[in-house]
Amino acid sequence: MNSVTPAPSSDLIPYAKPQPWGMVGDMMIGAALSADERLWAPVGQDSWSRPLHLNVSAGYYVHLLRVRRSGLLQRHRHSGPVHAWVIKGRWRYLEHDWVAEAGSYVFEPPGETHTLTVPEGCSEMITLFTVHGSLMYVDPQGAATGYDDVFTRIEKYRDHFESVGLGADFVKQFMR
Numbered sequence: 607m608n609s610v611t612p613a614p615s616s617d618l619i620p621y622a623k624p625q626p627w628g629m630v631g632d633m634m635i636g637a638a639l640s641a642d643e644r645l646w647a648p649v650g651q652d653s654w655s656r657p658l659h660l661n662v663s664a665g666y667y668v669h670l671l672r673v674r675r676s677g678l679l680q681r682h683r684h685s686g687p688v689h690a691w692v693i694k695g696r697w698r699y700l701e702h703d704w705v706a707e708a709g710s711y712v713f714e715p716p717g718e719t720h721t722l723t724v725p726e727g728c729s730e731m732i733t734l735f736t737v738h739g740s741l742m743y744v745d746p747q748g749a750a751t752g753y754d755d756v757f758t759r760i761e762k763y764r765d766h767f768e769s770v771g772l773g774a775d776f777v778k779q780f781m782r
């Protein structure tokens with residue numbers, strides 16, 4: 607009879623080898639929904655963005671959008687996919703008949719143009735967005751009026767962090 611390997615006292619064994627050379631650093635942001643207002647950059651009337659991950663080598667960004675008003679926010683066309691997780695409140699696109707509310711997941715395909723609105727009666731919405739590529743802001747006929755991507759976002763966050771005393775380079779901790 608073969609001897610039986612004794613069960614390890616614990617299977618909580620960390621990976622023993624080094625991580626690959628060239629790997630970018632990992633990231634853990636505690637209190638992503640921070641009450642520290644300095645971390646929330648204004649991005650419009652009663653709208654703020656809290657950066658979590660600004661990825662300049664793959665061209666995407668992850669942020670929390672917080673809006674404390676109802677009505678029209680913006681109309682835009684996406685060059686890349688977007689994933690959204692609604693944390694609080696609700697919002698909708700005028701082009702769709704659904705309403706995304708707390709707990710909802712939304713996928714926005716590349717190529718789609720839509721008009722973001724917060725319904726009456728919603729005093730605050732917070733959504734985690736992962737945005738690949740760029741948002742091109744457009745008029746109802748699709749004519750471009752501006753754009754945002756990870757690089758314009760970084761510029762805005764740098765200006766904001768500088769203005770609240772954290773320093774422009776505060777943004778670097780979110781970059782990969």
Ligand code: FE
Nearest residue numbers: 684688714720
């Ligand atoms: Fe969108």
